Amino acid sequence: MTSLWLDPAPAIPTDGPDSPRSFDEIVVGGGLTGLVTAVLLARAGRRVGVLEAREVGAVTTGNTTAKLSVLQGAHLQTVLHRTDGRVLRGYVEANLAGQRWLADYLQANGLPVQVRDAVSFASTPDGRSTVEREFEVAREAGLPVTFGEASDLPFATFGAVRLAGQLQLDPMDALAALAAELRSLGGVVRTGVRMTGVRVGRPVRVRTTAGEFACERLVLATGIPTLDRGLYFGKLRANRSYAAAYRTDAPLPTGMYLSVDAPTRSIRTAPDPDLDAPNPELLLVGGYGHEVGREPSPAGRAAALDRWAHEVWPDAVQTHRWSAQDYETPHGVPFVGWLPRGRGRVHLATGYDKWGMTNAVQCGLTLAGDLLGGLPDWARTLRHRVTLPRAIGVGIGINAAVAKHYAVGWARAMTRDLPAAAPREGEGSVGRARGAGDGRGWFERMPRPTAVSTVDGVTCRVSGICSHLGAIVTWNDAEHTWDCPAHASRFAADGRLLEGPAKRGLARRPA
Known part of the structure; x- marks a missing residue:
């Protein structure tokens, strides 16, 4: 999946590897948050x-x-429901600031960007009230939205809120x-370097797979913090x-669309990299999400998205498919x-809930304000929010689900x-295997949760226990990975660490 x-x-x-190892600031993570923060500091x-543990932008x-x-x-409306009007306005101001900064940066560097209307629409009659509420909340936050229908979509909708002048x-x-x-x-950009630990002092010592680095201050700009202090996992x-992404000869929508009801469906276009293609734009369709490690068949979700795309655009030919991981606060x-x-x-930044383009930049602006001085007013507003009972209830629900998956996973394994x-x-399973350890003692011969899979003709046996905090991993049949249902670490079929709060891969098990 690419x-x-x-x-x-x-x-x-x-x-x-011959580049410097001592800095004023080290930023861990080579995505948008990390590089925006790093550039602001370097300026x-x-x-x-x-x-960056993998490649720039790899995750x-x-x-x-x-x-x-x-x-x-x-x-x-989710932000307003879980916080208050003051925080909602601060959130909108922060996203507008992030949007302006990145738009100006793209323009200054001569990079292509397309101006589009953003449209939130209801795909069922039951979703209309949600769209109406989003219109009211957006207007309350000061956004110049309009209400109507998504008339240029080739299927029925039941109300839509529209905001002009957004970007892709x-x-x-x-x-x-x-x-x-x-x-x-x-500045220095190192790839293939994974952080494995930190000793906070003067200086901060950053342990990695490529040796030790030193800095005065450290910024964690990974999807989820890889240090457990703070318990953000x-x-x-x-x-x-x-x-x-699809090629199609059918007329394409002119905006960026997102349904407000389930299953979520995201629709936009993008320039076709094949300049000889008859249609200059590709169709991009996304959605059908699920919690990491808790879906019996992720491949079924990806297939459902593809079926829906072909129902609406029957001549569509898929050119790319991929997936992404997001974190919700x-x-x-x-x-x-x-x-x-x-x-x-x-310092850290996390929890963009699928809106990383604007939130990554506003978090970069916030981090730079913290480290250099001059924190924006909207950042102060967001920082001094009060945690209301509704948000506490969501947090309790998150951890109750984690406890359930620990119990169920171990019982099954x-x-x-x-x-x-x-x-x-393309299949994988987890179960107990005797003699899973490498030693000869009785403990090493005890049954251990073991994960076995076959990918590209190669069968691999690895520990079925997540290396982060010991939950039992599950098989992702869409991406051929082992995913942790507790805190969302992900591993390749051979046990290599891909992403999440874990710091090391899954141990290999003997055949």
Whole structure:
């Protein structure tokens, strides 16, 4: 599964192992949040290093639908419901600031961007009240929205709220420009370097798979913080959603659309990289999300999205398909600022709930304000929000679900023997396996939860226990990965760590 933006991804020059290891600030994460923060710091004369575990944009930013919009489905009413009007207005101001900053940056660098109307629509009669409420809330927050119908969609809708002048882009263009500017200012970008631990002192010592780095202050700009201090893994709900690009000769919608009822469906267009294609634009369809590690068949969700796209555009030919992971906070507003128990020298940003284009930039502006001084007024408003009972209830629900999946996962893993035969191609299962350890003692010979899968003709056996906090992983048949239903760490079929709060992969088990 490769996104339209990553195939082919632009060649983004980075730095090698002979580059400096001591900085004023180190930013962990080479996505939009990390690079915006790093550029703002470097412009102020700071010595900045960016450490990315994989490649620039390899995780969230490179797998987004890349809509730079302040109208966000039905999210504004979620923020208002879980906070108050003051926080809602601060959230809108923050997203407008992020949108303006990135739009100006793209224009200044001559990068393509398309101006579109953002439209939140109801696909069922029951969804109309949600659209009407979003219209009221958006207007209350000061947005110039209009109410009507999504008449240019080739299927029936039941009301729509529209905000003109929103943007869509190729996110990898933005990352390439940001990385180039950072390096021109003396910053360093290292890829293939995963952070494994931190010792907070003067300086902050950052342990990685490429040795130790040092800095005065550390910024965690990963999807979810990879340091457990602060317990953010227990404050966030992780979701995966799916997207696909299609070529079609049918007339294409002219805006960026998102349904407010289930299943969520996102619709937009993008320039076709094949200049010889008869239609200059591709159709992008996304949605059908689920909580990470808790869906029996993610492939079924991706297939349902594809079936729906062909029902509406029968001649559509899929060119790309991909998925992304997003994190939701209990109150609907990102966490950004100081990490608890970080002595004021460790900072973080997380919890964009599928709206990372605007929120990533506003969080970068907030982090730069923290580190350099001059925090925006809207950032102060968001920081001093009160956690209301509704948000507390959401947080309790998040952790109750985690406890359930710990219990269910372990019960199933320890009462189900692994089959003797290898799984069929593309399949995986978890069960108990005797002698799963490498030693000869009685403990090593005890049954252990073991995960076995077959991908591209290769059968792999790994520990079925997530290396983060010990939940039992589940098989993702859409992406051929092992996903943790507790805190959303994800691993390749051979156990390699892909993303999430875990710091190491799944241990290999002997055949």
